[in-house]
Amino acid sequence: MQFLITIGIIVSTIIAMEAIAWFTHKYLMHGPLWFIHKTHHMPRHGRFELNDVFGILFGVISMSCIISGMHTMSTLFWIGIGISIYGLLYFFAHDIIVHRRVKLGMRMRGQYAEALRKAHLIHHKTITKKGSEEFGFLFVHPKHLK
Ligand SMILES: [Zn+2]
Ligand SMILES: [Zn+2]
Structure with missing residues (x-):
């Protein structure tokens, strides 16, 4: 049972993270934080862009959850794991599949x-x-499916 609860927490965190990312992208990154996010809408010079700080920020949040929940293996720990998994999925979808920042040698x-x-x-x-x-990162509206 504990196993199912754990999976439930992780899956819910991933879904919540996509909603949070969508909201942040639409209302903050394309709002008051545009001065940072605009570096992602312009041609990139070099390997990194200022917009990468958002990824680092979410990394810090997930690590904080993991570290603070580690001793008791509490819900917070698994939320941290969920945020990390979301981060990896986001990186794979957005930075590799779409922007091809890491070349896999195949499409x-x-x-x-x-x-x-x-x-x-x-x-x-x-x-x-x-x-x-289109502010989502993992969620794609079915209308884009052929
Ligand atoms: Zn944007
Ligand atoms: Zn992009």
């Missing part, structure tokens, strides 16, 4: 990868703070 195929790429490139059509669409 990810499949309906989901193509839909993800299509939706996120619609987001990148806009290089301004306002007027962007």
Whole structure:
């Protein structure tokens, strides 16, 4: 039973993280934090961009949850694990499948990868703070599936 609860906490955290990321992206990154996020909507010079601080921030949050929950293996620990898994999925989907920051030497195929790429490139059509669409990172609206 404990195992199912643990899986439930992790899965719920991943779903909640996508909702939080969507909200943050739409209302903060394309809002008051645009001065940071705009580096992701412009051509990148070099390996990193200022926008990467968001990834580092979520990394710090997940590590804090893991470390503070570690001794008692509490819910917080598993929430931290969920945030870390979300971070890895986000990195794989957004930075590898869509932006290809790490070249795997092949293009990810499949309906989901193509839909993800299509939706996120619609987001990148806009290089301004306002007027962007498609703020999700892992969730893709079914209309983008062929
Ligand atoms: Zn954006
Ligand atoms: Zn992007």
